[in-house]
Amino acid sequence: MNNHTQEHGTTVPSSRANIRATIPIAIVAAVAGLLFGYDTGVISGAILFLKTDFHLSATGEEFVVASVLVGAVLGAMAGGSLADRFGRRKMLIVAAMVFAAAAIVTAITPNMGILIAGRIGIGLAIGSASFTAPLYISEIAPARIRGALVSLNQLAITSGIVVAYLVDFLFAKSGDWRAMFGFAVIPAAILLIGMLFMPKSPRWLMSRGLQEEADKAMERLHENADKEVTEVAQDLASKPTGIVKLWSPVLRLALIVGIGLAIFQQITGINTIIYYAPTIFEMAGIHSAAVAILATFGVGIVNVVMTIVAIRLIDKAGRRPLLLIGTAGMVISLGALGLVFHLHNISGALAWITLGSLMVYVASFAIGLGPVFWLLISEIYPLIVRGRAMSLATIMNWAANLLVTLTFLSLIQWAGRGNTFWIYGVIGIGTWVFIYKLVPETKGRSLESIEQGWSGAKHSPQEPTSS
Numbered sequence: 001m002n003n004h005t006q007e008h009g010t011t012v013p014s015s016r017a018n019i020r021a022t023i024p025i026a027i028v029a030a031v032a033g034l035l036f037g038y039d040t041g042v043i044s045g046a047i048l049f050l051k052t053d054f055h056l057s058a059t060g061e062e063f064v065v066a067s068v069l070v071g072a073v074l075g076a077m078a079g080g081s082l083a084d085r086f087g088r089r090k091m092l093i094v095a096a097m098v099f100a101a102a103a104i105v106t107a108i109t110p111n112m113g114i115l116i117a118g119r120i121g122i123g124l125a126i127g128s129a130s131f132t133a134p135l136y137i138s139e140i141a142p143a144r145i146r147g148a149l150v151s152l153n154q155l156a157i158t159s160g161i162v163v164a165y166l167v168d169f170l171f172a173k174s175g176d177w178r179a180m181f182g183f184a185v186i187p188a189a190i191l192l193i194g195m196l197f198m199p200k201s202p203r204w205l206m207s208r209g210l211q212e213e214a215d216k217a218m219e220r221l222h223e224n225a226d227k228e229v230t231e232v233a234q235d236l237a238s239k240p241t242g243i244v245k246l247w248s249p250v251l252r253l254a255l256i257v258g259i260g261l262a263i264f265q266q267i268t269g270i271n272t273i274i275y276y277a278p279t280i281f282e283m284a285g286i287h288s289a290a291v292a293i294l295a296t297f298g299v300g301i302v303n304v305v306m307t308i309v310a311i312r313l314i315d316k317a318g319r320r321p322l323l324l325i326g327t328a329g330m331v332i333s334l335g336a337l338g339l340v341f342h343l344h345n346i347s348g349a350l351a352w353i354t355l356g357s358l359m360v361y362v363a364s365f366a367i368g369l370g371p372v373f374w375l376l377i378s379e380i381y382p383l384i385v386r387g388r389a390m391s392l393a394t395i396m397n398w399a400a401n402l403l404v405t406l407t408f409l410s411l412i413q414w415a416g417r418g419n420t421f422w423i424y425g426v427i428g429i430g431t432w433v434f435i436y437k438l439v440p441e442t443k444g445r446s447l448e449s450i451e452q453g454w455s456g457a458k459h460s461p462q463e464p465t466s467s
Helices: 014-041 045-054 058-086 086-106 113-138 144-172 177-181 185-196 202-207 211-221 225-237 247-266 271-283 289-313 319-342 348-367 369-379 383-415 416-437 448-452
Strands: 004-007 012-013
Touching: 004 416, 014 045, 014 086, 014 113, 014 144, 014 177, 014 185, 014 211, 045 058, 045 144, 045 177, 045 202, 058 086, 058 113, 058 383, 086 113, 086 177, 086 185, 086 348, 113 144, 113 202, 113 369, 113 383, 144 177, 144 289, 144 369, 202 211, 202 383, 247 369, 247 383, 247 416, 271 348, 289 348, 319 348, 319 369, 319 416, 348 369, 369 383
Parallel strands: none
Antiparallel strands: 004 012
């Protein structure tokens, strides 16, 4: 295979050509993340008008909000085996079609039953795309920039949340919740059309025995294509297939790491902030709804900016340092939040300390557990079971999300505001210990060499090796 590529009549080093080939592919696939973020964030504004138009009780509101999470769990359950069987690219195309159809259904719905069905449909697409997009990007990306490219998906998620806040604001005066939901058709169409022109994952092609097509894709995408093909072929030749492999002893630690990070990412409280930030600000003494919404938008901007910082650092500093530093920042900010709420008669100054603490918390999440979880679960599993293993981790992630979302307000009533945040902080300490003890460093390593770290190779899976 050639070491150089022709571009506009000039010879370009293959490494540059490969990077130029993979970046636009990663950007298109990451539109799935933007839809993920948009469709989870848009309900915060739409529900204000939905509950009036449909005369929703508190239980009805919970059903509308939680229906997406139920769909996401189901989508994650089905998506893994389908991605392994039919391919990552095809599953993203199907997800785009479901996103578009469900957006139309929710925008034109005549009653609550159809609305909830549409929201479950959106959840199905989110649950599948939430792991298929980083999986696809991971398998097409060169090892040395894989962290940054996979983390584009997390940047898209945070950007989607901010876009949802803006769209909610634009249609708030008219109360047009149908337009809020329908806007998602635009990014869904972009994802659908874009993915039709994207290549299939070369690693998936090899796993299905399509060697000639895999060779062409690998040469287009990787500067050391011959070496990559050899490593993947050796990996496939030495591994049994089926569910036995997924639950084999050699993969047990990898499954524990993936499932543990999936659960800890949620039970440290991130979605209590995403879903309930205006409520938290009102609890802290910011009584103006407009100011509370503006403060929430500020938190969303911090999330985006710090995700960009993470993308710049993740292939330089490594995964473990960002996880450890980010989790420590979350613990400290949760401690500060709890302290503020333990001070009675919260003054204006303490209310703004609450805003600062929330921004530190979100910033810490955005450089650690936010992007690194999705990156790691796309890296640490063998090709033969990667889709199913990521699916399992994603199921646990969405299930934990649902649990936290449904218990946050009840936990506040039972334990009090300050103690609730301290409970999340204690869980954060446990998360830090879990990361320190078990999570591997995967920076700069090929996907195949990462697998060797779990299977008794000489180096520890926590130590980086050259690929």
